[in-house]
Amino acid sequence: MSGRVFLLGDGISTDAIMPGRYNVTTDPDALRRACLIEARPDFVESVQPGDVIVAGRNFGCGSSREHAPLAIKQNGVAAVIAAGFARIFYRNAVNIGLPVIRCEEARCVLRDGDHVSVDTLRGEITGPAGVLHGEAPSGVALRVIEAGSLLDLIRRGGWAALTEERHVS
Amino acid sequence: MGTLTEEIFSRRLGRTVHAGDTVVAGVDVAMAHDVTGPLAIEAFRQLGSPLWDATRIVFNFDHVMPANTVAAAELHRVIREFCVEYSITNLFAEGICHQVMVDRGMARPGGIVVGADSHSTTYGGLGCFATGLGSTDIGVVFATGKTWFRIPETVRIDVRGALPESVYAKDLALNVIRHLGSDGADYCAVEWTGEAVRAMSVDERLTLCNLSTDFGAKTGLVEPDEVTFRHADGEDVDLHPVRPEYARTLVIDAGALRPQIAVHPAIDNVHDIDEVAGTPLDEVFIGSCTNGRLTDLALAAAILSGRNVHPRTRTIVVPASRGVYLDALAAGYIEIFARAGALVLNPGCGPCLGRQHGVVGPGERVLSTSNRNYPGRMGSPDAQIFLASPAVAAASAVAGAITDPAHLEAVS
Numbered sequence: 253m254s255g256r257v258f259l260l261g262d263g264i265s266t267d268a269i270m271p272g273r274y275n276v277t278t279d280p281d282a283l284r285r286a287c288l289i290e291a292r293p294d295f296v297e298s299v300q301p302g303d304v305i306v307a308g309r310n311f312g313c314g315s316s317r318e319h320a321p322l323a324i325k326q327n328g329v330a331a332v333i334a335a336g337f338a339r340i341f342y343r344n345a346v347n348i349g350l351p352v353i354r355c356e357e358a359r360c361v362l363r364d365g366d367h368v369s370v371d372t373l374r375g376e377i378t379g380p381a382g383v384l385h386g387e388a389p390s391g392v393a394l395r396v397i398e399a400g401s402l403l404d405l406i407r408r409g410g411w412a413a414l415t416e417e418r419h420v421s
Numbered sequence: 422m423g424t425l426t427e428e429i430f431s432r433r434l435g436r437t438v439h440a441g442d443t444v445v446a447g448v449d450v451a452m453a454h455d456v457t458g459p460l461a462i463e464a465f466r467q468l469g470s471p472l473w474d475a476t477r478i479v480f481n482f483d484h485v486m487p488a489n490t491v492a493a494a495e496l497h498r499v500i501r502e503f504c505v506e507y508s509i510t511n512l513f514a515e516g517i518c519h520q521v522m523v524d525r526g527m528a529r530p531g532g533i534v535v536g537a538d539s540h541s542t543t544y545g546g547l548g549c550f551a552t553g554l555g556s557t558d559i560g561v562v563f564a565t566g567k568t569w570f571r572i573p574e575t576v577r578i579d580v581r582g583a584l585p586e587s588v589y590a591k592d593l594a595l596n597v598i599r600h601l602g603s604d605g606a607d608y609c610a611v612e613w614t615g616e617a618v619r620a621m622s623v624d625e626r627l628t629l630c631n632l633s634t635d636f637g638a639k640t641g642l643v644e645p646d647e648v649t650f651r652h653a654d655g656e657d658v659d660l661h662p663v664r665p666e667y668a669r670t671l672v673i674d675a676g677a678l679r680p681q682i683a684v685h686p687a688i689d690n691v692h693d694i695d696e697v698a699g700t701p702l703d704e705v706f707i708g709s710c711t712n713g714r715l716t717d718l719a720l721a722a723a724i725l726s727g728r729n730v731h732p733r734t735r736t737i738v739v740p741a742s743r744g745v746y747l748d749a750l751a752a753g754y755i756e757i758f759a760r761a762g763a764l765v766l767n768p769g770c771g772p773c774l775g776r777q778h779g780v781v782g783p784g785e786r787v788l789s790t791s792n793r794n795y796p797g798r799m800g801s802p803d804a805q806i807f808l809a810s811p812a813v814a815a816a817s818a819v820a821g822a823i824t825d826p827a828h829l830e831a832v833s
Contacts, residue, residue, distance in 0.1 A: 263603060263687060265795040272774040272798070276485060276492040278459045278499075290802045310604040310637070314793055315774075316539040318460055318555035339608050339639055340539055344555035392443055392569050402557050403467050411445045411567055418442050 253330035254369035255302030257362050257379075258295060260288075262308035266341065269312065269320040283319050284326035301328030304370055304377075306358045308334065312341025321345040331370045333358045333377060333386060346393045347402040353377065355386030373397075422663040424575040425642045426610040429531060429550045429660070440574040440668075449532045451562040452479040454518045455486060457537035457555075459499045464560025472507045473566040479511040479527055480504060481518035483769045489777050516742025516768030519543040519710040523627065524744040530645040531658040535562060540710045540792065542638060545630035546623060547653060548645030548660055550610075553634060573610045573639045574668035576601075580615035582676040587826045589720070590625035591712055591790065591810040593617065593673065594632035595681035599691035600671060607637035609668060617675040618643060623652040624716035631711045635688050635792050680813050680825055685786075685805035686796045694813060694825050701733070704787040705818040706799075707763075707811050708739030709773045712790035715748045717811040722754035724815035724826055725761040731821025736763040737779045739771035763818070775799040781806075788823060790814050 274286035288295040305324065311334035312320060321344045324332060331351040335358075345352045351372035361381050362368065368379040375388035389397055395414060399405035405413060423431065423439065431437045433446050451473075453461045458480050465472075472478070480500050488494035504512045513521050519540055521527075528534050528544035534551040535541065537559040544551035554568065562568050578597055598605070611633045618626065626643045633641025643649075650657050680694040707713070707721050718740060730736040738758045740746035746768050749755050758765050772779025773791040780800035781787050787799055787806050794806035807823065816826040 263795075265793075265798075267774075267793065267795040267798050271802075272484075272776040273780075273800075275456060276490060276496065276776065278463060278496075290797050310607075313603060313637075314539065314635075314795060316537060316553040316555055317457060318557060319456075321555075322460075336604060336607070338604070338637065340553055340555060343558065347555060347557040392571070402561060403464060406468060406561055406565070411565060411569075414445060414569060418439075 253302045254367065255300060255304055255330055257364060257366045257368055258292065258299065258303060258305050259359065259362065259364040260292065260305060260307040263310045263313055264291065264307050265314040266312055266317050266320040267314055270317060270323050275317055275319050280322065280326045283323040287323035287327055296327065299327045299329065302330045304330050304368060305332045306362050307332070308359050309336045311337050313338035316340045318344045318348065321348055321350045325350040331372050335359055346389055346396050349401045353386040353388055355384055358384055358386065424610065424662050424665040424667065425612055425644060425660065426550060426573060426575060426640065428663060429533060430572055433533060438572050440572050442572045443569060444572065445567050445569050446533060447567050448535050448562060449529065450477050450479055450527050450534045451559055452481065452518055452522060452534065452536035452541065453559050454480065454484055454538055455482045455496050455500065456484045459496050460556035461537055461559040461563065462499060462503045464557040465563040468561070468564045470564035473562065473564055475507055475509045478509050478563055479522065480509065481521050482514040483517045484774065485777050486514050486769045516745065517710045517713065517770055519631070520714065520741035520745065523547065524742050529656065530649055530653055531660045535559065535568060539634045540631050542634045542641045543627050543631040543710055545633065545641040546626035546643055547649055548643060548658065550640050550642065552640045573608055575610040575612055575665065576606045577612045577614060577667040577670045578673065579670055580613070580617040580673045580675050582616060582674055583620065584617050584675045584678060587680055587812055588678045589810045589812065590621060590628040592678055592681040593675065594629050595683050595691045595808065596673065596678055597671065598636045598689050599681065601636050603635065603687060603689040604637040606633065609638055611638040611641045612662065613641060613643050619646065622716055623648060624714040627714065628711055632792055680810060682823065683794055683808035685794055685807060688794055688808065694823065697823050698825060700786060700823040702788050702817055702822055703734065703785040704779065704781055705734055705736045705814050706772045706779060706787060706789040706791065707814045708741065708771045709791035710741065711792045712811050713739055713741030713745065715745050717790065718745065718749045718754045719752065720811045721815040722757045724812060724819065724829065725763065726757045728761055728819045730762045730818040734818055734821045736818040737766060737772055738763045739766045740768050742768050772799055788814055788817050
């Protein structure tokens with residue numbers, strides 16, 4: 253996938269992505285239209301399928317509202333690349349099939365509007381300054397992504413499809 | 422053996438687990454509310470599976486209750502119909518989901534609870550492992566009774582000494598966020614311990630665990646003790662950390678703390694009250710899953726008794742639940758608030774998330790006892806939100822500006 257970069261800062265909360273006042277629906281198109289409506293008012297009208305969001309630390313912090321990653325996905329965003337993700341947002345994004353990549357330097361190297369191509373499974377971001385190596389989901393999250401979504405994983409084999417892992421330090 | 426989290430999961434699974442392990446575990450209860458519930462129901466329906474257990478699924482109407490728009494009424498309708506279809510009787514409209522879960526004994530010491538709300542960590546104040554999940558995860562629990570967990574490392578917060586006068590659990594939690602930053606405990610469990618925590622009521626412990634999610638924690642926990650068991654109708658659970666290994670320990674000298682204020686626009690932009698005292702306020706909100714309990718209302722009532730709120734500062738008080746409301750009525754607090762000129766609204770989330778009453782306009786300043794001050798959280802993105810304890814909120818409502826309760830003039 254390739255597209256343009258929408259560059260955002262640190263601590264972009266789910267309140268910024270999907271403000272509470274707009275988050276009174278499950279309608280995907282209503283959620284799409286309200287995405288980043290105050291934090292980045294030009295986003296919805298200018299975003300194209302394949303574009304990516306690049307952000308700083310703690311992306312998606314705050315409320316557990318899954319409406320936030322859903323709204324980003326509905327806008328055709330190919331991946332969210334951030335220096336760090338809040339736990340629930342990351343898990344929600346993986347569950348619904350919105351690609352997420354942890355990459356510390358992307359926000360420093362890339363500029364708003366840059367054209368990049370992204371390999372979401374390898375976590376590779378290729379832009380004007382070369383290739384950045386981020387961290388794509390692994391472990392259970394990777395299993396969910398391979399299945400397509402959490403619902404797909406459960407439909408195909410239930411929890412038995414998920415082998416538990418013992419951490420080896 | 423291990424941390425409280427490792428102990429709870431090892432018992433649940435019947436084998437020893439350690440931080441870093443990935444497990445699939447059954448939960449005691451799955452909770453959703455009026456905003457996250459409909460998406461969870463959609464996810465559940467897409468699975469096409471039978472329901473796991475109608476008695477262990479809980480819905481709460483709190484974020485927009487009573488409905489203020491047709492869209493909100495529609496969310497409620499979807500949930501009501503689902504509950505009728507599947508004979509779910511745990512459908513409550515009597516306050517904030519987290520307080521209702523505690524009031525109704527749905528979260529127990531040593532238990533595991535998941536909720537489609539980030540502040541589900543609150544129940545850790547009772548020694549219950551509780552964490553927030555998204556709607557799809559909760560929809561899957563509706564079908565299977567299980568979810569997957571990565572057993573988290575634990576950050577221990579050892580609070581030594583006693584909190585001074587005018588300093589409360591809220592100030593302690595904000596001070597910890599000041600030290601660790603808004604993602605300081607990301608993916609970790611937090612164990613609150615030490616003399617000052619042991620001395621706290623359940624209400625205050627719930628406040629600590631509630632705010633744990635606001636510095637990234639997956640769960641916040643207080644080791645259950647006599648205080649917990651009295652609250653949990655005498656139920657005694659033998660749960661302690663056993664030779665635990667902590668990822669990090671933060672030691673706080675409770676006696677040195679001043680009232681803390683999280684200043685717009687971030688929860689980790691925390692200052693001693695002295696640095697922002699005098700800032701004029703358009704609104705004060707006393708309530709929320711962080712600070713809407715009886716202990717909180719008692720603090721506010723003690724300050725507002727015999728006083729009036731400042732004419733420029735609309736003051737809104739929202740008891741966290743019907744149980745809290747009834748107790749506050751019996752204690753005379755509600756009359757004190759009404760006589761002081763505060764608006765007392767129905768139990769629920771109130772103005773915290775800017776979706777129903779008490780919405781703030783551009784350029785306004787609001788001091789809230791809730792948990793989030795992101796731009797746009799309570800209304801206009803150009804409003805400024807300050808977070809503080811109920812005592813600071815009440816004193817500030819009287820003065821019309823951010824005020825240390827210790828500096829409020831005596832009632833003449």
